[in-house]
Amino acid sequence: MPDPNSLYGPLDPAPDAGWSxxxxxxxxxxxxxxxxxxxxxxxxxxxxxxxxxxxxxxxxxxxxxxxxxxxxxxxxxxxxxxxLPAGHRSPPFTGTPTGEPVSAASAAVAAGTGNRTGTDPGLPTGAPSAAARMATSGPADVLGDPIDAGQRPRHGQGSGDAGAGPQFLGMPGAQPPGRGTGAEGRADFRWLxxxxxxxxxxxxxxxxxxxxxxxxxxxxxxxxxxxxxxxxxxxxxxxxxxxxxxxxxxxxxxxxxxxxxxxxxxxxxxxxxxxxxxxxxxxxxxxxxxxxxxxxxxxxxxxxxxxxxxxxxxxxxxxxxxxxxxxxxxxxxxxGLPPDPVVTTRDLPKMWKRAGLAALAMAAATVAAFVGGSS
Structure with a gap:
C-alpha cells in the first residue's frame, strides 16, 4: 500500500482521503x-x-x-x-437478408392467431394466412407468394425515374442490409x-x-x-x-x-x-x-x-x-485525448527536495561570503 497522500502509483483514493x-x-x-x-x-x-x-x-x-x-x-x-485508407475497408454487405425459418408456433403467436390468454395487449386476431406466410422458409411478397432472392428488385430499378429514391446523406439508412440504395454500405469512411x-x-x-x-x-x-x-x-x-x-x-x-x-x-x-x-x-x-x-x-x-x-x-x-x-x-x-497523461503534481516531492537543496546551497554560499569577507 503506498504511503498516505501518495502522488503517484496505484492507490485506493477514498481510504487515502480519510474515509474509514x-x-x-x-x-x-x-x-x-x-x-x-x-x-x-x-x-x-x-x-x-x-x-x-x-x-x-x-x-x-x-x-x-x-x-x-x-x-x-x-x-x-x-x-x-x-x-478509411485503401486496404483497410470492410466490404459492404451485398446479399439479401435471410434467416432460419420461423416455427409454426412462433409464427402463429406473432401473427396473433393463437388462443387468447388474457395477457396480450388486445390486438385484433390476425388472419391464418399471415401465420402461414411467416412460417415459410424464404421472403414473401405482399400476396404471400415466396420470391426468389435473385428476383428482388433493387431501389431505383423498375418503372419511374432512376434517380428517384432516398439520397445518401452520410449516415446509415433504416433499411435492412441489402435492401437500400447501396450507399448505406459505403466503406470509404466511418463515424467515431x-x-x-x-x-x-x-x-x-x-x-x-x-x-x-x-x-x-x-x-x-x-x-x-x-x-x-x-x-x-x-x-x-x-x-x-x-x-x-x-x-x-x-x-x-x-x-x-x-x-x-x-x-x-x-x-x-x-x-x-x-x-x-x-x-x-x-x-x-x-x-x-x-x-x-x-x-x-x-x-x-x-x-x-x-x-x-x-x-x-x-x-x-x-x-x-x-x-x-x-x-x-x-x-x-x-x-482529442492526451496519449500519455501525467498528473501535474506527480513530481512535487522531487520539486520540494530540489528547492530545499537549492535553498541550502544559497545559505551556504551566503555564510561563506560573510566568513570570507570578515577574514
Whole structure:
C-alpha cells in the first residue's frame, strides 16, 4: 500500500482521503464501439444537474454543438468523421437478408392467431394466412407468394425515374442490409463517436492544488466541486491533465462532472448512464468494470476489430488510473485525448527536495561570503 497522500502509483483514493469505511470505488466505462451519438447523456446530465444550455448551433465541422467539456457541458459527445485508407475497408454487405425459418408456433403467436390468454395487449386476431406466410422458409411478397432472392428488385430499378429514391446523406439508412440504395454500405469512411466526461483521476491534480478545499474526494472515490466554497482562483483548471474542469464566465467559479454524487448517495445510477440507450456508458464498481472492459476488447479482437483498445484503465499510468475510462477504436489523439497523461503534481516531492537543496546551497554560499569577507 503506498504511503498516505501518495502522488503517484496505484492507490485506493477514498481510504487515502480519510474515509474509514468506504464502499467499493465506483466509476464509468464508456464503450465507444456502441455509441450512436444520440446525446441522450448530454441532455440527461443538463436536466438533472441544472447545467446551463450550450446552444444548439453546430460547430460547422461535425454534428457537434458543444465542442469540448466546459463548465456548461459536463458530458460531451464527440463526432469524428474518419476516412478509411485503401486496404483497410470492410466490404459492404451485398446479399439479401435471410434467416432460419420461423416455427409454426412462433409464427402463429406473432401473427396473433393463437388462443387468447388474457395477457396480450388486445390486438385484433390476425388472419391464418399471415401465420402461414411467416412460417415459410424464404421472403414473401405482399400476396404471400415466396420470391426468389435473385428476383428482388433493387431501389431505383423498375418503372419511374432512376434517380428517384432516398439520397445518401452520410449516415446509415433504416433499411435492412441489402435492401437500400447501396450507399448505406459505403466503406470509404466511418463515424467515431465518444461521450467524454471528467475522468475522476486516482491522483487528481485539481484536488491537490485547490487552496480552499472546494474540491474533495467522496467515499465512492470520485472528485466533486463544492461551488459554494470555490473562490475562482483557477488553479485547478491549469492543473488538470485532461483539460476537463472549467470556469463559468458569469461567476468565475469552477464546474465539472460530479458523477451525480447526489444520486450515488441514494443508490441510483448517474443520469447519463441511466439515459444511455445502447449501454455505451456503463456504471458500476470500478474493478468489475475493468474486467468487463477487458472481455469486451477481447471479443472485438476476435470479431476482426484489432484497433480496439482501453484508455485510462491502467492503475500504473501517469494519473494512477481513471475512475472513468474508455474503449476506443483508434489512437487517443483522434478523440482529442492526451496519449500519455501525467498528473501535474506527480513530481512535487522531487520539486520540494530540489528547492530545499537549492535553498541550502544559497545559505551556504551566503555564510561563506560573510566568513570570507570578515577574514
Amino acid at each position: 469505511s468506504a464502499p467499493p470505488r465506483m466509476g464509468f466505462f464508456t464503450d465507444t464501439s456502441v455509441c450512436i451519438g444520440c446525446k441522450a447523456c448530454e441532455v440527461a446530465c443538463k436536466e438533472w444537474n441544472n447545467v446551463p444550455g450550450s446552444g444548439l448551433d453546430l460547430l460547422g465541422m461535425s454534428y457537434d454543438n458543444t465542442g469540448a467539456l466546459t463548465a456548461n457541458s459536463w458530458r460531451h459527445v464527440a463526432f469524428i468523421e474518419q476516412p 463517436m465518444m461521450s467524454d466526461v471528467c475522468k475522476h483521476c486516482t491522483h487528481a491534480a485539481c484536488l491537490d492544488v485547490c487552496p480552499t478545499g472546494s474540491l474533495f474526494r467522496t467515499e465512492f472515490g470520485t472528485v466533486v466541486v463544492q461551488e459554494d466554497i470555490c473562490n475562482g482562483c483557477g488553479y485547478c483548471i491549469s492543473a488538470c491533465p485532461y483539460g476537463v474542469i472549467d470556469q463559468r464566465k458569469d461567476d468565475g467559479r469552477a464546474w465539472k462532472c460530479t458523477l451525480c454524487y447526489d444520486r450515488l448517495g441514494a443508490g441510483q445510477t448517474p443520469a447519463c448512464a441511466q439515459a444511455c440507450p445502447t449501454e455505451s456508458i456503463q456504471y458500476g464498481e470500478l474493478d468489475e468494470l475493468r474486467e468487463r472492459a477487458a472481455a469486451r476488447v477481447a471479443t472485438l479482437h476476435e470479431r476482426g476489430v484489432p484497433e480496439a483498445r482501453l484508455y485510462g484503465h491502467d492503475p500504473n499510468d501517469g494519473v494512477g488510473g481513471d475512475g472513468a475510462f474508455f474503449l476506443l477504436l483508434d489512437e487517443p489523439e483522434v478523440y
